[in-house]
Amino acid sequence: MRLTSYFLPTLKETPAEAQIVSHRLMLRAGMIRQASAGIYSWLPLGFRVLKRIEQIVREEQDRAGCQEVLMPTIQSADLWKKSGRYGDYGKEMLRITDRHDREMLYGPTNEELITDIFASEIRSYKELPKLLYHIQWKFRDEVRPRFGVMRGREFLMKDAYSFDIDYAGARRAYNKMFVSYLRTYARMGLKAVPMAADTGPIGGDLSHEFIILAETGESQIYCHKDLIERDVLALEVDYEGDLEPVVQSWTNVYAATDEKHDPARYATVPADRRVEARGIEVGHIFHFGTKYSEPLGAKVSGPDGEMTYVQMGSYGIGVSRLVGAIIEASHDDAGIIWPDSVAPFHVGLVNLKVTDAAAAKFCDDIYARFRRANIEVLYDDRDERAGAKFATMDLIGLPWQLVVGPRGLASGTVELKRRATGEKQELSLDSALSKLGL
Amino acid sequence: MRLTSYFLPTLKETPAEAQIVSHRLMLRAGMIRQASAGIYSWLPLGFRVLKRIEQIVREEQDRAGCQEVLMPTIQSADLWKKSGRYGDYGKEMLRITDRHDREMLYGPTNEELITDIFASEIRSYKELPKLLYHIQWKFRDEVRPRFGVMRGREFLMKDAYSFDIDYAGARRAYNKMFVSYLRTYARMGLKAVPMAADTGPIGGDLSHEFIILAETGESQIYCHKDLIERDVLALEVDYEGDLEPVVQSWTNVYAATDEKHDPARYATVPADRRVEARGIEVGHIFHFGTKYSEPLGAKVSGPDGEMTYVQMGSYGIGVSRLVGAIIEASHDDAGIIWPDSVAPFHVGLVNLKVTDAAAAKFCDDIYARFRRANIEVLYDDRDERAGAKFATMDLIGLPWQLVVGPRGLASGTVELKRRATGEKQELSLDSALSKLGL
Numbered sequence: 011m012r013l014t015s016y017f018l019p020t021l022k023e024t025p026a027e028a029q030i031v032s033h034r035l036m037l038r039a040g041m042i043r044q045a046s047a048g049i050y051s052w053l054p055l056g057f058r059v060l061k062r063i064e065q066i067v068r069e070e071q072d073r074a075g076c077q078e079v080l081m082p083t084i085q086s087a088d089l090w091k092k093s094g095r096y097g098d099y100g101k102e103m104l105r106i107t108d109r110h111d112r113e114m115l116y117g118p119t120n121e122e123l124i125t126d127i128f129a130s131e132i133r134s135y136k137e138l139p140k141l142l143y144h145i146q147w148k149f150r151d152e153v154r155p156r157f158g159v160m161r162g163r164e165f166l167m168k169d170a171y172s173f174d175i176d177y178a179g180a181r182r183a184y185n186k187m188f189v190s191y192l193r194t195y196a197r198m199g200l201k202a203v204p205m206a207a208d209t210g211p212i213g214g215d216l217s218h219e220f221i222i223l224a225e226t227g228e229s230q231i232y233c234h235k236d237l238i239e240r241d242v243l244a245l246e247v248d249y250e251g252d253l254e255p256v257v258q259s260w261t262n263v264y265a266a267t268d269e270k271h272d273p274a275r276y277a278t279v280p281a282d283r284r285v286e287a288r289g290i291e292v293g294h295i296f297h298f299g300t301k302y303s304e305p306l307g308a309k310v311s312g313p314d315g316e317m318t319y320v321q322m323g324s325y326g327i328g329v330s331r332l333v334g335a336i337i338e339a340s341h342d343d344a345g346i347i348w349p350d351s352v353a354p355f356h357v358g359l360v361n362l363k364v365t366d367a368a369a370a371k372f373c374d375d376i377y378a379r380f381r382r383a384n385i386e387v388l389y390d391d392r393d394e395r396a397g398a399k400f401a402t403m404d405l406i407g408l409p410w411q412l413v414v415g416p417r418g419l420a421s422g423t424v425e426l427k428r429r430a431t432g433e434k435q436e437l438s439l440d441s442a443l444s445k446l447g448l
Numbered sequence: 449m450r451l452t453s454y455f456l457p458t459l460k461e462t463p464a465e466a467q468i469v470s471h472r473l474m475l476r477a478g479m480i481r482q483a484s485a486g487i488y489s490w491l492p493l494g495f496r497v498l499k500r501i502e503q504i505v506r507e508e509q510d511r512a513g514c515q516e517v518l519m520p521t522i523q524s525a526d527l528w529k530k531s532g533r534y535g536d537y538g539k540e541m542l543r544i545t546d547r548h549d550r551e552m553l554y555g556p557t558n559e560e561l562i563t564d565i566f567a568s569e570i571r572s573y574k575e576l577p578k579l580l581y582h583i584q585w586k587f588r589d590e591v592r593p594r595f596g597v598m599r600g601r602e603f604l605m606k607d608a609y610s611f612d613i614d615y616a617g618a619r620r621a622y623n624k625m626f627v628s629y630l631r632t633y634a635r636m637g638l639k640a641v642p643m644a645a646d647t648g649p650i651g652g653d654l655s656h657e658f659i660i661l662a663e664t665g666e667s668q669i670y671c672h673k674d675l676i677e678r679d680v681l682a683l684e685v686d687y688e689g690d691l692e693p694v695v696q697s698w699t700n701v702y703a704a705t706d707e708k709h710d711p712a713r714y715a716t717v718p719a720d721r722r723v724e725a726r727g728i729e730v731g732h733i734f735h736f737g738t739k740y741s742e743p744l745g746a747k748v749s750g751p752d753g754e755m756t757y758v759q760m761g762s763y764g765i766g767v768s769r770l771v772g773a774i775i776e777a778s779h780d781d782a783g784i785i786w787p788d789s790v791a792p793f794h795v796g797l798v799n800l801k802v803t804d805a806a807a808a809k810f811c812d813d814i815y816a817r818f819r820r821a822n823i824e825v826l827y828d829d830r831d832e833r834a835g836a837k838f839a840t841m842d843l844i845g846l847p848w849q850l851v852v853g854p855r856g857l858a859s860g861t862v863e864l865k866r867r868a869t870g871e872k873q874e875l876s877l878d879s880a881l882s883k884l885g886l
Contacts (some may be wrong), residue, residue: 017515017578019569043565045520046552051565052518054580060518077455080490080498082483082602083521083585084542084554101547104522106554109539109589114484116522116544116554127481127489131457140455142492147521147585151547164520 011355012377013390013402017054019043020402031226032337033158035346039406041333048155048163055406056333058354060166063332064145066197066351067168074190074249076141076170081123083147087113089122093305104149116149121302121324124171128320129308135175138310138320141183143170145329159334160290166330172323175312177299180321184216184297185253187325191220191293192260194327196242199349200292200339203237205265207294216323220293221267224339227288232276233265235283290335297323340430346407347430355388357410357446358403362396369419376412376439383448404429410446449793450815451828451840455492457481458840469664470775471596473784477844479771486593486601493844494771496792498604501770502583504635504789505606512628512687514579514608519561521585525551527560530743542587554587559740559762562609566758567746573613576748576758579621581608583767597772598728604768610761613750615737618759622654622735623691625763629658629731630698632765634680637787638730638777641675643703645732654761658731659705662777665726670714671703673721728773735761778868784845785868793826795848795884796841800834807857814850814877821886842867848884 019040028034036042041056052060068078084106090096096103096115104116117123124142132140145168155163172183188204195202200222207219221231223238237260245256264279266272267289276284300319303309309317328335340347348354357380361373373389380387388408390399396415403411411427418424418436426442427434437445457478466472474480479494490498506516522544528534534541534553542554555561562580570578583606593601610621626642633640638660645657659669661676675698683694702717704710705727714722738757741747747755766773778785786792795818799811811827818825826846828837834853841849851863856874864880865872875883 015513017517017569017580040569043568045561046522046524046550049520049522051520051561053565054515054517057516057518075453077492078495079455079492080495082487082489084484084487084587084602086484104544104546106542106544108542109591112484123483123489127491131455131478131481142455149522153547164522 011388013388013392016388018406019053020405028158030157030160030334030338031341032160032334035337035341035405036158036334039346042159048152048161050159050162050164055354059333059348059352060330062352062354063198063336064166064168064329067194067327067329068145070190070194070197071143071168071170073193074141074186076143076186076190078144079127079142080144080146081117081120081127083116083149084114085117085123087115089126089306090115093122093302095122102150102152104151117146118148118150119167119324119326120144120146120169121171121322122306125302125306125308125322128173129303129306132173132308133310135310135312135318138173138175139179139183140173141170141186142173143168143325157334159330160338162330165328168327168329170325172325173308173320174322175310175318175320177321180297180299180323181216182253184295184323185257186249187295187323188218188257188260189247189249189253191295191325191327192242193247195220195222195292198332198336198352200336201238202292203231203233203265203289204260205231205233205267206261206270207267208269216297218261218295219267219291220295221289222292222335222339223287224290224335225288226338227290229289229291230268230271231266231285231287231289232271233285233287234263234279235285237263237265238285290338292332292335293325293327295323295325297321341407344401345405348407348409350409353409354406355386355408357385357387357412358406358408359387359389360399360403360411360413361389361391362399362413362415363419364391364393366416366419369414369416372419373414376414376443379443379448380446385447412442412446449826451826451830454826456844457491458843466596468595468598468776469779470598470772473775473779473843474596474772477784480597486590486599488597488600488602493792497771497786497790498768500790500792501636501774502604502606502767505632505765505767506583508628508632508635509581509606509608511631512579512624514581514624514628516582517565517580518582518584519555519558519565521554521587522552523555523561525553527564527744528553531560531740532743533560540588540590542589555584556586556588557605557762557764558582558584558607559609559760560744563740563744563746563760566611567741567744570611571748573748573750573756576611576613577617577621578611579608579624580611581606581763595772597768598776600768603766606765606767608763610763611746612759613748613756615759618735618737618761619654620691622733622761623695624687625733625761626656626695626698627685627687627691629733629763629765630680631685633658633660633730636770636774636790638774639676640730641669641671641703641727642698643669643671643705644699644708645705646707654735656699656733657705657729658733659727660730660773660777661725662728662773663726664776665728667727667729668706668709669704669723669725669727670709671723671725672701672717673723675701675703676723728776730770730773731763731765733761733763735759779845782839783843786845786847788847791847792844793824793846795823795825795850796844796846797825797827798837798841798849798851799827799829800837800851800853801857802829802831804854804857807852807854810857811852814852814881817881817886818884823885850880850884
């Protein structure tokens, strides 16, 4: 993409309304624009990151054997009356009356609807287990939406639901999601720690939050350093095998948020292995048994012919929230530092001398080579000062910057900068390109 | 995907509520399930097709130089009051009051919001032209939703918007979208004919509908056979070049719906080249000048320093509607016939003798080979009668069926069936697999 035609409305000044760094940087980098309180439009740069994150979430759900569906945003109130949550949700639920005066709502979550789908289509234990997920916009009418996409009203969530004949099956589903969440966050370059959690308004008796470490995080966490040093992606996972040992290797080691912190247990962690840090919740998994299957009639015939209410769980990841959370975990004073896996472009190509025909041709050629190789490149072909170009590149945080200046042009060298470390190298064009995958 | 674990709730009987063939087949093939009147959940098979179609639409928008954004579903009523459409839309607009008593609505389209984004970010003609699109759920509170996803209340639409400094620029944008629409439908295996259209409630003075041919279509169309016989994809398109000749080669030839039919002009088409057929609208493009830029203040400084309201157009494709429309255009008595490009799986692998260990191993091996090659396969490993298996495969309409039966198992041959033609071949396993891309 050429920057002269790209819709990237960056801001030089820090917007006054943004209280946290991810919100400030998303506005400054032209990623989002507020449409109404807590409701955002995603501009091209932000949209690309959102899609990358969504795709990683999708791939890891699929890998764990979860099947993707898509439920609508607007639901009938009827199912929520059956489950008893229509009253419970209070003003956070966006209630709607349609032209025929039917009570509808904008789904804040989907336990009721997925249970209804299950109940009307599945009759026998032979069709179990089932793990279904969707990635859809949700709405929660927060009284004070703030922190940009970290706490918006309209937000993108991945929510998965498991259906099993008994607790042992439900536990296997829970373990699959537990492990797939670890993989999901690791692929985004995040250190995520699962922590025992209250089950809250969704109910149930087995629940973990996934918290990523970020200096600006909302909660205080305490954990054993082992949990942070583990290389999750090195673990070969067989989702059809027994995942209980893997899950226990995480849950047996101390990790707790402020609310659940137990100083006595924490004291048993060797002093040099104690980590006290700030964290952001980016996922939450629950087992809740028959809380929804009973009121909504989701039962199947078991091996003995008896009808049994299915055991369920639900598993959420805040997809749009993750865009902000990753920035909270990965930025510096100059701007965002995208992990490679979620970066909107792999490389920024900076032409420092666009008025020079030879420089323009040199850069155009490099640009064309990247495009032919399907390497995503943002090409700064604007007629701007070098300082402004560097500032834009640092702000939007692409992993690599390839800078073509007048000196290099003469000698055939370019400067390659790694955004995360700030490290710069003078290189021949060919060795720079080969470092970038060409 | 193994059918024993796939969530594919097919129906043997034809649902009484479905009046048209696509609705019947989508319900019977377990693609969708109604959540409320005119609101559907997409089950795994339907979701896969929806995503395929969305991806083709996306790729062709990107190719034409359109940049993807994502606007929210819930909008403030304020912008619609400025444009004057808040009153116009009547009961078809789903109006919502939030917890702070602010008037909101579920967007039926996005002219207002995109114009507002443009107006607040773009100031100079130097940043033009701009072509932005998004693919997002919309809501129109139809008084009598029907025909399944063909006329639902919550539906997925791709809507693009163009911003230009003058009419000539707007015309170039219009032409890009015109050509990209032809390519989009052609890639889905559809014969689409552009027809001059009324501009309707959106307003403006240049507009075409794209109609695909389907025996069960809602409108009567009249056109020259040339338009149907053209190979759109053979055309190499340079979107930065002059597309006016291409567009004129389509608009200069007779094509009209009932409403705009001119028997006198139609009579000038040679008798053996006249086509009278049924059609379904799957896209609509408009130029509407300053209809929205004026009330919403979208103006830029021109080369002379004067402020000018931008010239706009909008360009819609009904993504979820296309799922139904493709079925209307491509089915037979046994079920759906998916064009290869949008098929949920490339091949259905049918094991006729799952109780036989050798047959199971033979099929498991084939299944593993497809998966390793990333060829999407649905593997019918159910313990069912052959007749039921064939009926399911024909119903869900995968392009190819690879059938492993007892006889073949002995001799190492398999049966390969092409769903579209019904043609069956006895082949060695290797030659069958090579026909399937392995």
